[in-house]
Amino acid sequence: MPITKTMRAATAALSMTTLLGAVPALADTVNIYTYREPNLVQPLLDAFTESTGIKTQVLFAKKGLAQRIASEGENTPADLIMTVDISRLDSAAKLGITQPIKLDSVEQNIPAEFRDPDGQWIGLTQRARIIYASKERVKEQAITYEELADPKWKGRICTRSGQHVYTIGLVSSMIAHLGEEKAQEWLTAVKNNLARKPTGNDRAQVKAIYAGECDIALGNTYYMGKMETNEKDPEQKEWASSVRLIFPNAEGRGTHVNLSGVQLTKHAPNKEAALKLIDFLVSPEAQKIYASSNFEYPLKPGVEPDARVASWGDLKPDTLPLSKIAELRKAASEMVDRVGFDDGPAS
Template sequence: MPYFRPIALALCAFALAVPVAAQEVNVYSYREPALIQPLMDGFTEQTGIAVNVAFLNKGMIERLRAEGRRSPADLVFTTDISRLHSVVSAGLTQPVTEAKLTDNIPAAYRDPGNHWFGLTVRARVIYASKARVKKGGVTSYEDLADPKWQGRICTRSGTHSYMLALTAAYLHHHGEANTLNWLKAVKANLARKPQGNDRAQVKAIWAGECDISLGNTYYMGQMLADPEQQDWASSVSIEFPVFEGAGTHVNVSGMAMTKFAPNRAEALALMAYLAAPAAQEVYASDNYEYPIAPGTQADPLVQSWGSFEADPVNLSTIAELRSEALLLTELADFDG
């Protein structure tokens, strides 16, 4: 044994010289860093686990594929169901079984196979001119096809992910033929060619170019926070339309664990932290969205816009219809 003692001592000295790896979680995020950093800081303060966020405005799937097993990413954060579904469909995530997630995230807002989990929701609503549309004037998405709206609707491109999600939901409820007819009828009611983002449609209402538009709820909060856009926001009211026999179309921001997460335990801890009611309320408030954990409350400003019953269909079902919705949108020449 004396022969081995120098080797053993050398190994002990080497071990003491190598610092213990710091606990950390690495996140690839489509969500703006300023919106999530306060929560990341709170998690680090509570657990001692550092959170490193890489903001990506595009190319997440390509980057994860290129990195493969070498990827440092543990979690991905995205801003809508189509992106969540795309990452899962690309085989870049892993299922997560954790009671703290399933207890706080209702089934409609998580993947049936537990690959993705929603954190906040936003509704796809009608922005209506206070001056030219009576309150309660738009009650359903089907109503947008009524000729009474001819020349009165503004919208962004029909191929944008937010619009495709709505069309996919319409397809789920009404089938292919009815959805194609609906798209053609809505196009016939447009005041102008689809263009711009959701806020640009509200600006057009303020300018008198149209009377109603489709948009996500959080844009109202963003416009009210911008002095240059407050007049636009003040010129409209929010209407919560529904699908006949269902509810209001919603979308989610959410998270998923990557397939090769190198810091799985730390990543799971962050997921559980974000799914907790307190964190959801903060996360939702920062972007004027709705938390989804049982017993949570939206920010008072968001509550002031009114209440709604969300369409109960699981959002994975909607995401799976996205390709067909795109085909129907192109067949209708919606943007033409």
């Protein structure tokens, strides 16, 4: 049962109850619930089907998938969860809706620091939370996360919601490095330096820089590649050309990174086929597809980033354990609300 573009669009708009009716648990088909936009994973799934003959079905939603799997229990059609951010991976595992992934290929291809010790999730790719800086209005070649609190940036910073998982991950890392008191002081100062209320996605922040609404913004690395190569919406190429990437804390502890990952559901109806897909996703072939089509950093040692990604500069990842970021996500979320981050700068 192929998933058409129309069906993918519908999944974003319909209720989760309606969505489930579109994903029956077909034999010899891997059913995937994903928080990742389908176009980001489809090249991988197409290559998998071509290689194995096993079909895939994709159910996309921005939120609520893990909770839905929990409510479906043994009747879930979902075989795999594909998502971004260690917080979502950790949350699904703690809901008890996953089972250990036991594959030699995973242990051979994905370093231990990017795998759950109990096998409840594995990382597939890495992305960095960097700074987009105006080529015209920002002369600094290096900026740390801590320096975003400097009053010189007042009215010059754009970012997406403080409660988005990307922001929560960064705030969690700041709590880990600075301690909660100093991290809150930092977040309050960053809030006061905002040019506007947090809004939009990462691409919208680059558009805002292009429009002169702000001078720097936080965003994920791979969005730059998506904008630079966007033929359907070529104005995004103009947005991208107006900024350069700065890897924060490159001279110190390293730049904050996070994962995309995969999990095997506890009651996967097509477990054998799902494990074959996981085996494929950690293979050199799939890691190269990730690197070239999604502009993400492969996790398998020896698979190089895409040339476009390499041209942005060297990534020195922060070595803070991802498990620590997951542990601090609740504190980070509460801090975002406590300082009123999404209310924007004080008038």
